Amino acid sequence: MFALRPERPATIEVAVEGQPLRVPEGASAAVALLLAGIGRTTALSGAPRAPYCLMGVCFECLAEIDGVANQQACMVPARPGMRIRAQRGARRAGPA
Amino acid sequence: MATPRTESFEAIVIGGGLVGAAIAWGLCRQGLATVLLDEGDIAYRASRGNFGLVWVQSKGLGAPWYQRWTRASAGEWPRLAADLAERTATDVGLQQPGGVHLCLSEPEFEARAERMAQMQREAGNTPYEYRMIRAPELRDMLPGLGADVVGASFTPYDGHANPLRLLHALHRAFTEAGGVYVPEAKVEEGAAAPHDFAVLAAGRRFAAPRLVLAAGLGNAELAPCFGLAAPVRPQRGQVLVTERAAEILPMPITTIRQTQEGSLMIGDSIEEVGFDLRQTPPVMQAIADRAVRSFPWIGDLSIVRAWSALRVMAPDGLPIYDQSARFPGAYTANCHSGVTLAGAHALLLAPMIAQGVLDPMLDPFTAGRFDVRAAS
Numbered sequence: 039m040f041a042l043r044p045e046r047p048a049t050i051e052v053a054v055e056g057q058p059l060r061v062p063e064g065a066s067a068a069v070a071l072l073l074a075g076i077g078r079t080t081a082l083s084g085a086p087r088a089p090y091c092l093m094g095v096c097f098e099c100l101a102e103i104d105g106v107a108n109q110q111a112c113m114v115p116a117r118p119g120m121r122i123r124a125q126r127g128a129r130r131a132g133p134a
Numbered sequence: 135m136a137t138p139r140t141e142s143f144e145a146i147v148i149g150g151g152l153v154g155a156a157i158a159w160g161l162c163r164q165g166l167a168t169v170l171l172d173e174g175d176i177a178y179r180a181s182r183g184n185f186g187l188v189w190v191q192s193k194g195l196g197a198p199w200y201q202r203w204t205r206a207s208a209g210e211w212p213r214l215a216a217d218l219a220e221r222t223a224t225d226v227g228l229q230q231p232g233g234v235h236l237c238l239s240e241p242e243f244e245a246r247a248e249r250m251a252q253m254q255r256e257a258g259n260t261p262y263e264y265r266m267i268r269a270p271e272l273r274d275m276l277p278g279l280g281a282d283v284v285g286a287s288f289t290p291y292d293g294h295a296n297p298l299r300l301l302h303a304l305h306r307a308f309t310e311a312g313g314v315y316v317p318e319a320k321v322e323e324g325a326a327a328p329h330d331f332a333v334l335a336a337g338r339r340f341a342a343p344r345l346v347l348a349a350g351l352g353n354a355e356l357a358p359c360f361g362l363a364a365p366v367r368p369q370r371g372q373v374l375v376t377e378r379a380a381e382i383l384p385m386p387i388t389t390i391r392q393t394q395e396g397s398l399m400i401g402d403s404i405e406e407v408g409f410d411l412r413q414t415p416p417v418m419q420a421i422a423d424r425a426v427r428s429f430p431w432i433g434d435l436s437i438v439r440a441w442s443a444l445r446v447m448a449p450d451g452l453p454i455y456d457q458s459a460r461f462p463g464a465y466t467a468n469c470h471s472g473v474t475l476a477g478a479h480a481l482l483l484a485p486m487i488a489q490g491v492l493d494p495m496l497d498p499f500t501a502g503r504f505d506v507r508a509a510s
């Protein structure tokens with residue numbers, strides 16, 4: 039559904055759900071999820087969701103980033119090698 | 135300006151927080167035509183900022199009448215929750231699995247044990263079950279307990295609920311039963327005679343033979359107009375809330391509970407700072423620190439919200455209930471545990487007000503107890 043603008047070369051390689059993907063410098067992890075067309079499911083009802091406000095307000099972009107659950111992907115700049123997974127359901131809490 | 139036409143009711147309740155809404159709905163349930171007058175968003179409103187415990191175990195040390203009233207309310211809660219679910223299709227999230235108070239040092243544990251023993255003695259012939267549980271056994275009850283926890287007190291009477299859903303459901307049940315809710319209606323003036331009251335609010339005039347002052351901190355100013363006293367002061371509490379996580383805590387803890395939705399609520403400070411709703415990093419840090427000492431894994435969770443709210447506190451920390459001697463028909467209701475006491479307010483207190491007599495079990499809650507002349 040989303041495509042990159044031609045004037046922004048995609049130079050940063052990240053892994054979305056294990057698949058390599060390139061995004062432009064300065065793009066957020068949420069942009070990577072949108073480009074990959076990957077959504078998440080909510081913690082309570084399991085309803086499908088995708089990044090929405092892209093400015094840190096709505097919490098619809100939750101993702102597991104480099105192993106840390108429930109991150110607001112729109113607030114995290116993509117870095118080379120970053121591992122991004124959509125947050126599916128509630129995160130786990132408790133002793134390791 | 136012309137005097138507005140008088141709108142007559144059988145009861146006026148001032149204050150649409152948990153206390154006023156519970157009583158107003160209770161009065162409606164008794165068949166009284168009731169109007170609920172509520173100030174707007176600028177009011178101090180503890181009902182929107184509290185912790186959500188339906189808590190028994192620490193209430194009423196040295197004041198067994200308060201312990202009894204709290205126990206009675208916890209006992210009414212299942213009926214309240216079921217009734218609200220039936221009328222409004224709202225699940226207020228009541229769970230009463232028992233609850234624990236964690237002790238993070240030997241002196242804390244000993245002081246708690248003494249306190250619980252006194253509560254049991256004061257309960258007299260009413261059974262008051264509790265256990266002081268040592269850390270090894272507690273570790274099997276609560277996952278990932280910190281090394282600093284030496285033990286806890288447990289009673290089977292404690293629980294929690296979703297306080298915002300409760301407030302919503304009370305309002306909804308009230309209006310669906312024919313109650314009239316008027317927002318942005320701060321009462322500043324009134325006229326009182328026995329069983330004959332009139333108040334002005336939102337440019338309207340309301341009259342009724344019964345008047346209930348349930349305006350939280352607003353009661354302090356209102357009560358004297360109706361021959362009553364409500365010497366309540368604000369007491370600040372700060373609360374932290376984490377991101378949602380899969381269910382892990384099987385029961386609420388005095389200052390940590392996991393909501394139905396999975397968030398952990400972490401509370402709550404006790405601060406005498408007057409009408410000051412600011413949050414302060416040192417207090418937030420102390421709250422977080424104790425939570426992480428209790429459960430180190432909480433440190434992995436992000437805090438997504440934090441707020442402060444003002445408790446409605448009487449000089450001795452107990453509720454105030456009164457009927458005016460000068461103007462019978464006028465009542466006050468104030469407390470700092472409006473969630474816990476919602477069952478009693480809706481299902482026990484409201485019927486008394488409808489009948490026109492407060493049960494003698496409420497006598498010790500009169501504001502007359504603060505009057506040195508009355509005490510001497």
Ligand SMILES: Cc1cc2nc3c(=O)[nH]c(=O)nc-3n(C[C@H](O)[C@H](O)[C@H](O)COP(=O)(O)OP(=O)(O)OC[C@H]3O[C@@H](n4cnc5c(N)ncnc54)[C@H](O)[C@@H]3O)c2cc1C
Nearest residue numbers: 149151153173180181185187321350352371470472473474
């Ligand atoms: C941090 C914190 C944690 C808490 N935790 C718990 C808990 O775990 N369990 C528990 O049981 N309780 C808890 N409480 C206490 C509980 O929130 C209060 O007891 C309860 O909300 C009091 O309700 P209220 O209706 O008396 O007051 P409020 O919620 O303050 O409502 C008063 C209402 O009166 C209205 N009002 C005021 N003046 C006027 C006027 N002149 N005219 C018209 N309307 C007026 C206001 O608009 C407001 O809606 C906590 C409180 C705090 C602050």
Ligand code: FES
Nearest residue numbers: 090092096097112
């Ligand atoms: S998209 Fe709204 S918070 Fe990230």
